[in-house]
Amino acid sequence: MGNPTQKIKTSESTCPAALLKGEIPSRFQSFWAIGNLDILNTNLLxxxxxxxxxxxxxxxxxxxxxxxxxxxxxVVSGFHAPIEKDGLDILLKGT
Structure with missing residues (x-):
């Protein structure tokens, strides 16, 4: 049922490269995630x-x-503002 929650440690070789940029590894030892982590290795907006x-x-x-x-x-957003909510409706109709 749904995607399981998983813990990602920045010290492990399986940690997505996007979480190893800049000061992230020195400030955060781990992250919790739900879903497909491969999305972090794609273009993000x-x-x-x-x-x-x-x-x-x-x-x-x-x-x-x-x-x-x-x-x-x-696309990452809070989807709280009316235009963001409308945008989410449009995005969910796509791939």
Whole structure:
């Protein structure tokens, strides 16, 4: 049922390279994760939006989400702002 929770130690050879960058290994000995860790070795994009933004940015964001929904890029966001929620709906229709 679902994906199991797993502990990732930064000292182990199986730790994804994305978790070994910069100061991460010296500050964190381990992480907890759920799901496919291979996603950390792909292109990642963080999306953060204000609840107050101009209409032109909203339209561009919708266009961007439509492009991303089949691009293979993993999108990370809190999906709290209305535009982020709409973007999540678009992304979930893709691959």
């Amino acid at each position: 963080g999306v953060f939006c204000s609840i107050r933004c101009p209409g032109s940015i909203i339209l561009n964001t919708y266009d961007c989400m439509r492009i991303l929904h089949d691009s293979g890029v993993a």
